[in-house]
Amino acid sequence: MSAPLLRVEGLTVAFGHGAGRNVAVEGLSYHIDPGETLAIVGESGSGKSVSSMALLGLLPPRTAHIERGRAEFHGSDLLALPEKELRALRGNRIAMIFQEPMTSLTPVIRIGQQLTEALVEHRDLSPAEARDKALEMLRLVDLLDPPRRMRQFPHELSGGMRQRVMIAMAMALEPDILIADEPTTALDVTVQAQILDLMRDVQDRFGTAILLITHDMGVVAEMADRVVVMNKGRKVEEGPVEAIFARPQADYTERLLAAVPRLGARGQEDGPRPVTADPALPGEVVLHAEGLGKTFAGRGGLFGRAAGTVAMDDVGFTVRAGETLALVGESGSGKSTSGRAVLRLLEVDEGRIELEGEDMRALRPDSLRKARRGMQMVFQDPFAALNPRMSVGRLIGEPMYIHGIAQGAELQDRVAELLRRVGLEADHMSRFPHEFSGGQRQRICIARALGVEPKLIVADEPTSALDVSVQAQVLELMLELQQSMGLAYLFISHDMAVVEEMAHRVAVMRAGRIVEMGPRRDVLGEPRHPYTSALLAAVPRPDPTALRGKLPKLDLDTLPMGALEQAAPNHWVAA
Template sequence: MIEVRETNAGAGLAPEAAQPVLSVDGLTISVRSEGRERPLVSDLSFTLARGETIAIAGESGSGKSLTSLAIMGLLPPPALHVSAGAIRFQGEDLTRLPESRMRAMRGNRIAMIFQEPMTSLNPVLTIGLQLAEAIRAHEPVTKREARARALEALRRVRISEPERRMGQYPHELSGGMRQRVMIAMALALRPDVLIADEPTTALDVTVQREVLDLLRDLQAEMGTAIILITHDMGVVAEMAARVIVMKQGRAVETGAVAQIFSDPREAYTQDLLAAVPRMGDGSGARAASPEAKPVARLRDVKVRFDIRGGILSQVTHRVHAVEGVSFDIMEGETFSLVGESGCGKSTIAKALTGLVPHQGRIEVAGHTMGGLSGAKMKEMRRDVQIVFQDPMAALDPRMRVGDLVAEPLVIHGIGTPEEQREKVAGLFERVGLTRDQLDRYPHEFSGGQRQRICIARALALQPKLIVADESVSALDVSVQARVLDLLDALKREFGIAYLFISHDMAVVENISDRIAVMYMGQIVEMGTRAQIFGSPQHPYTKRLMAAVPIPDPGRVRPPTPRLSGEVPSPVYKLGEHPQRLSLRNIGNGHLVADIGLGGVL
């Protein structure tokens, strides 16, 4: 059972007239390349007071993370180094300290939380051992004392069953739990400064809310100063007192958060804020035509995976990833699936594209998927294409991008090589790229450009349905806005239907026609954009929306429920099944499940 507690949010402000605990003066970070030095961060200056949160915001490549690595003394020598300026911590210039002195200070006085906790934790050591090791590296305590302090640190970050977590390995924890472990490790020694580098970027919106509330509470309790590095302006508005906006290694604008949001002076800051998707501004999407026919039909779809164990490797448990899901996607419609990691969104996408076996009925463009021969399945796949979350992982690094986009045409034997190349060139121009880029390789493009290449490849066969699985979640806000505009323009031009999968509620509101909210493999609410966002009915839908950071510093967040305890699992013993939810129509096609699935509230 999950316990609900109330919490109040509010950005941590520095005490008046507080002395700086950290000051950065004229910091310049350079890289040595081909016998010369090139600055990556230029003349950056700011101060940080005890108990204050300052945000460094900007897009990828702006120099945010390099600044944090310089403060921690973690710039990789000899290529990267501080070429000018000073970083003073309590009067001591960190850039001039020897590594032995910096090692004693790093983690003890200045700590850092990295973006991806899985790469920061040792996969072969238990959580308890790693926490105790961090404590003993800086303080002369016994193993028993270090373990006791490690356990207390886990309790402080409100992780469920802390005693059991001490004996577990990182891969046994969820992303949110691993991030809590990183916070516990960073705060175990009560540092004066905590650097949080994109600490919530990869997390679901509700887990993000928990982590942000946790950082705020611990800051109030311990007086820790926080440098928050992020490209999420909603997080900046809620957490920071001051913000530094960076572009290409320079601070283009600095000031109080309220002033920057209400009256940004620099064009780049204005563009950055204008690109942020906001809830309550879902003006971009259009409803499908009343004469539109279904492109895809799902009826009572189930996807289950067996778990084997024991000496004979028999099936003992079963993962109920998707359990009885039904919906239609109409021609020219954007139908969105939202929910947290593990709710079954991506599994539905894979079932719809024939990548995982399923039970129930799936129809695409009039063809029922079950029992199709290889040739018929290949023909059906012309009508449904998928755009994945990580474009770099979806593109073969050894192939030229023109060949990658032409590959579907080659597989299906469409056109001559000359016709294929001409069609690919036209697709490149349609997605905002140029013909002279056809012979380049994926690593020569930015993240947004690579995603455009993936979209061009999905369009090559002129499909009736494109599945966009978290296709903009890893992009900067301005790039995200351009990709979303492109998807909308393509829908209007070609009449394509989209299955849009995301956990970003603001993006979903701005692009969707209809929405289904998923939890633990089942749909708990479904309706039009206006119904879901204008009148959410299910408690889980309301909780998702309440967790979204709002890019408005003047907005006071009301007390929100804080969850603790065990997260429900979709794994059941063989023969057991999850409780099936029934959807009831409360008017005009707005479907809501009866409150069930213990743990939603």
């Protein structure tokens, strides 16, 4: 048996000094063999990213301190190497790709220069040789028209294309180890599947070992050979991927796996699972949207204005009291635009929007403000949605005060009751948003939305920024509120397993149009549109024994994108 490529022993990393220091990683040990994929998993704050950045000397030197440990790589201790020697290894023998490629690429330098820079630095190639190698790598990662991509800037590429560039850049020097820190978290499910396939292909070609850092257990099941589970800076379990999923030994690993939503687990049921004794059934229509259209104007150029971007084209749907309609699709499909449009947070070019029978587009500003009591929104990032200078009591109470619902002592009592309703404490009123976890902040956003007693809540990716265990708690809360209060949800998501947990009906969007809509069981269980089938085929399964196959190839020229026609009772498909 060959010696490990990398062996980490007793790694301890702390931030700060003295009694107040925060130990981010404590006593971490693991090894990775040549050609192997080792996944380090855990929730936010578990220390998985800090431990990997410590290997390459990427931690902030003034605040982070490696207190002890060794990281042996080809006979050298990475943690003790001087900066000059570490720089020779970084990007050369050990490469890293990060979660958000846009922040990893220099926005003012063309892709070609960023690709060739490391080749010239580490391989001493001439500019012409480096360019040839860069073009070869772009072809390897399946980027169309590599010469054109070399001339472009990062902002001119999609998220998936930028991540392909990062993989090409990392693999151009044929490193021994590729550290991939949440490489697909910011990507759509279909793009994620393509990137995972690409990483496997590149690994097979170059024999590279992959250190995969993620919280997505579906990605772990698909990619990893072995798994290290971390919690609060410590390793709690390690083993082969099959054993970790089938027979977890640590309680924390069991809880982590139990919180992961699994597509197909509720496939035979008509709606979400009941979480109250007497759940409210779908009732009267709360929201009716019909024929919505929105085109964002193109930028002006030398020869006139460029063509606009069609964000919505003849979009229509209804949502009933006590019902969840899920809008699903890739980035740019128009789902978030549709959610904002029904609340009149942006104005549509055409169409009709009715809330409980009232024409929302006909309302003047004063009337619209009153009508907004009946419709509220919960956003993807709770920290960005909360004013950091306001206490939680003021944040939750402000909408009720503005709408004349309560003030003074009554307002305080209502805020306290709302906090208890979403699983927080009344004495949290005096705290500020930064003093809460991500899941608690999302509960605060939900409490604020509930304060004005809305009929409709538009939830735009409300759990995508949360860890799986926190996600499960927030979804449980949303189900309990809906079933006890009869709330209507327009639930926007790209996570099909979460949609299966929450939705009664599903509408699939592509390029601004709804291409399939119907009961959740039918759309997810027996999709009629090829695009829906492709979305479902791309979902990673959190089960190492049930791996995803190759993605189906879509012929975009012949993809049905016309008017919806009824394919089955209440099930509509684009012709």
